[in-house]
Amino acid sequence: MAPQLEEQMYKARERYSKLAAGRSQFLDTAVECSQLTLPYLVQQDSSQKGGKVRNLKQPWQSVGAKSVVTLAAKLMLALLPPTTSFFKLQVRDDKIGDEVDPEMRSELDLSFSKIERMIMDYIAASSDRVVVHQAVKHLIVSGNALIFMGKDGLKHFPLQRYVVNRDGNGNIIEIVTKELISRQVLGIELPNKMPNSPNDDYSSAEDDVEVYTCVKQDPSSGRWTWHQEAEDQILPGSRSTAPKNASPWLVLRFNTVDGEDYGRGRVEEFIGDLRSLNGLSQ
DSSP states (O other), rough: OHHHHHHHTTTTHHHHHHHHHHHHHHHHHHHHHHHOTTTTOOOOOTTTTGGOOOOOOOOOOHHHHHHHHHHHHHHHHHHHSSSOOSSOOOOOOHHOOSSSOOHHHHHHHHHHHHHHHHHHHHHHSSHHHHHHHHHEEEEEEEEEEEEEEEEEEEEEOOOGEEEEEOOSOOOOEEEEEEEEHHHHHHHHHOOOTTTTOOOOOOOOHHHHEEEEEEEOOOOOOOOEEEEEEEEEETTTOOOOOEOOTOOSSSESSSOOOEEEEEEEBBHTTTHHHHHHHHHOOO
């Protein structure tokens, strides 16, 4: 095995563990904000290990939850209005010139209008609106959300499932995500898999495997490249690339603080009042 390939195999898991140390303070704050509003949103990284979810601690008041739900609904109406399109396609005047046949411009506007309706119909038929709504709630509570725009639609990663590394200007350098996926779904043999075992009653921790996705930008070409690893093995067919200015990985932040890799949520700005209200309600 080539040394370069062997280095790539172990990089995603190790990089996730290393970058998770810088995420801990933001995750702790996000977990507290979630406990005071919507406890199911943000949990610790190890809370769902093995497919088991610990009992969530419910707050003693619902003011925080009502505020998050109301704000998320208003933001959704602004981002994805249900009756009208949230974007408009048109040709720039400097590209087609000043002297343009009015009939040609009318045909262009009509064609663009049809494309807009097709896109809105696709969004309405897919689950993209649900994913965006979930990401908006995470932005309000934790201040961070990661969306992957794949061929099958949008996919959301909460803060406890990804780490990022930014440069001094806030540009993304590296993204590493972690997921729990069933071994049967992967369809490949992994090192700690126990074939032909007399005991077929595996626990969730044995059936599920941690899959890491490492996203980086090639310094020479500027293209985004990523691959997936499970049990320190690169999954076949998981390598992919994207142009520099068309990355399908959207690392979102609600409030940006200079020098910080992660964002700050709206709930954090009022966490003192929520703490006091929760204590008084109890």
